[in-house]
Amino acid sequence: MPNTGDSLAKLRQVVSTLLGPEGCPWDRKQTPESLCDYVIEEAHELVEAIRAGDEHGAMEELGDVLFLLCFLGALYEEKGSFTLADSIDAIAAKMIRRHPHVFEGLNVENQEELLRNWERIKRQEKDNKEGIFASLPRGLPPLLKAYRLGSKAARHRFTWEDDAAQAAQMGREWQELQEAVASGDQERVEAEFGDYLFCVVEYGRRLGVKANSALEGANARFLARFEAMEALAAERGLNTADFRLADWDALWDEVKKREK
Structure with missing residues (x-):
């Protein structure tokens, strides 16, 4: 199995080469702001692969997301803002700080207490100056x-x-x-x-x-069933443009029975 550290170093070298003097003109024009939409798109593709149970696809999409994170880290490092190592060290320290029940032996009775403790630590990090919802991204679906x-x-x-x-x-x-x-x-x-x-x-x-995940599942089931209905109609030489509700309902019931 490849060494994760070596693989990450190789990826960072690829990014460095792309951004170098002899690198890719498109990559060299990018900014953290210009990469935002790509990060969102690749994250959606990763989630889609995970929910579909596509492990090979998840592996590839995880790589795409990781590439963009390394890309962003390199751009900020070029600006002198921070390095990718700074981000990694910061998140490691944050996770240790927010999991005292794991790293410090703090006893918590249940998950509810664990989550309340998490929120308390988060607010302490901000000196309790921010509101409860201040850290919630405004752009969430x-x-x-x-x-x-x-x-x-x-x-x-x-x-x-x-x-x-x-x-x-x-x-x-x-x-x-x-x-x-x-x-x-x-x-x-x-x-x-x-x-x-x-x-x-x-x-x-x-x-x-989680409503977002549940609705995505419902969307996928509806789409799969509707496409199956269209396939059945095509097999039987039926023109769906002439269908009334009763025609669709009959095919829908048939498709659902085939799922069992």
Whole structure:
């Protein structure tokens, strides 16, 4: 098995060559800002491979993400800002500091206490001057942001006492949404729909389900089933342009039965 340190050194040398005087003109024009979209894109591709269970794909995509991280480190080092080693040392120190139950023998009774301790240490690092949500990236996708908001609030005991109370709140939010629909006020409908979604995300979090991942799974299942329906229709010489709902439903039921 290759030595990780040697492989990382080789990758850093590749990046250094690309950015050198005889390197690639495109690479030499890049800045940390210009690489942001590539980092997001490659991270999405890595997540897609992981969720698909594609281990070879995950290996390749992990390399793509790592290349960009080394690239960014080299650009900041060129500017004299910091080095990749600085980043590695900083994250190692941070993880040791935030895991006293592992590195210092601190006793924690359960995961809830562990997470509250994590939040306490984070705030101490900022001298308790920042708000609870200050470290939450503003650019997170909405479903993921809703999950993180609920998670962080719960770590500070701002949440429902139990799952039954939270489920009851979800029922109230649904009722308010229906009342908004009946009112015909579209702005109110959107606001109440957002409140209901937020509550559903929190319900999932309490069940150990991440809404973003769950919805991605639902999207994938829907797409796979729809493509299977289209394939069946093509095999039978059926024109889906002429389909009514009953035609689609019949194929949908058939596809679902084949999954079992």
